[in-house]
Amino acid sequence: xxxxxxxxxEQIPQFKFIAAPExxxxxxxxxLEGALRLGNEFKAKTEISFxxxxxxxxxxxxxxxxxxxxxxxxSGVLIPLKSILEIEY
Numbered sequence: 001x002x003x004x005x006x007x008x009x010e011q012i013p014q015f016k017f018i019a020a021p022e023x024x025x026x027x028x029x030x031x032l033e034g035a036l037r038l039g040n041e042f043k044a045k046t047e048i049s050f051x052x053x054x055x056x057x058x059x060x061x062x063x064x065x066x067x068x069x070x071x072x073x074x075s076g077v078l079i080p081l082k083s084i085l086e087i088e089y
Contacts, residue, residue, distance in 0.1 A: 002086055004049040004056030009073055012059065015052035017083040025069075025081035032066055032081070035089055039063040049086040050079055058086075 038044040039062035048071075049058040061073045070078040 002047050002049050002058050002088055004058035007057050007059060009059045009061045009077065012077050015054055015057060017080050018051050018053050019082045020051045020085050023082045024084065028084060028087055031087045032071060035063040035087060036066045038089055044089065046087060046089040048084060050083045051085055056085055
């Protein structure tokens with residue numbers, strides 16, 4: 001079960017990202033690459049939980065791109081990897 005309040009991806013700009021209690025970006029690297037492949041090749045959605053100043057939030061979205069510090073979703077929205085709590089697909 002994913003943690004965080006489910007929000008629409010369009011609501012993300014209303015929140016300020018903060019670092020998760022534990023930076024798991026290195027641990028999530030393989031899972032993030034899988035989410036990227038699913039999004040680009042199959043248009044499949046990934047559920048992502050992340051930390052904000054208003055508490056944990058989660059979205060269901062397609063991952064468009066991935067860098068060392070961010071993942072990008074639709075409309076150029078960037079989510080810092082250090083804020084990610086969980087990833088499921």
